[in-house]
Amino acid sequence: MIILLSIPKHLMKQKFPKRHSGICALMAGTALLAACHSSSESRHETGRVDAASTTHRPTGTINVTATSQAGVSSPVVYIYKMKKDYSKLVPVLMNEERTRIVSYPDPVDLQRGGKPALPTPLEGNYWLDNRGIGPTVAFLSYTYEEYIRLAAPPSREEMMERIVDKYPLTEIRACGRRADYKDIVTELNEKIRREGWK
Numbered sequence: 001m002i003i004l005l006s007i008p009k010h011l012m013k014q015k016f017p018k019r020h021s022g023i024c025a026l027m028a029g030t031a032l033l034a035a036c037h038s039s040s041e042s043r044h045e046t047g048r049v050d051a052a053s054t055t056h057r058p059t060g061t062i063n064v065t066a067t068s069q070a071g072v073s074s075p076v077v078y079i080y081k082m083k084k085d086y087s088k089l090v091p092v093l094m095n096e097e098r099t100r101i102v103s104y105p106d107p108v109d110l111q112r113g114g115k116p117a118l119p120t121p122l123e124g125n126y127w128l129d130n131r132g133i134g135p136t137v138a139f140l141s142y143t144y145e146e147y148i149r150l151a152a153p154p155s156r157e158e159m160m161e162r163i164v165d166k167y168p169l170t171e172i173r174a175c176g177r178r179a180d181y182k183d184i185v186t187e188l189n190e191k192i193r194r195e196g197w198k
Contacts, residue, residue: 074179078129079122079188080137080172083165087119089139090147091131092159098138098166101159105131107150116144123189124198126173138166173197 090110093103110117110131120128140147140162154162181187191197 074177077175079126081170086139088143090142091133091137094136094138124192138163
């Protein structure tokens with residue numbers, strides 16, 4: 001990323017004693033760091049964030065078991081259990097306190113091959129995430145079909161009003177990288193049986 005700093009003309013013509021050159025350099029460096037930090041922070045709060053690239057900490061009573069390695073480029077595979085069947089409802093990610101939405105999909109992001117990217121049912125009442133959720137997921141009252149038909153995402157205020165459950169999961173497990181699976185559904189079902197997850 002390139003950041004251009006605008007320096008007023010009257011400062012460009014100003015001559016500083018040599019003993020102040022280090023201070024000027026320090027001030028310029030501080031301004032650059034501040035610009036980088038605020039740019040990154042703003043993007044996280046106002047844009048949509050891919051859950052696979054975000055670090056999540058367990059919240060509430062959700063059992064989170066991480067078996068993936070940090071810093072991988074392939075999306076993390078999450079399997080989870082829900083209080084109720086929310087499988088047809090649109091997921092969003094909230095902050096840890098569940099007071100605001102920090103990540104949400106664009107309507108076009110909810111399709112794969114022209115079909116809704118619904119989660120896949122697995123053995124043991126688990127579901128395989130195909131959208132990009134995490135431990136701070138919440139579900140909106142929109143179904144995938146309804147949301148896909150929207151021209152643009154709703155406002156965050158409307159989405160907050162549409163949340164049906166801020167704590168919908170009873171269990172979530174991170175099961176490695178998606179790139180490590182050849183037949184992901186079959187292999188995950190085998191893992192569920194082998195580990196005795198019920």
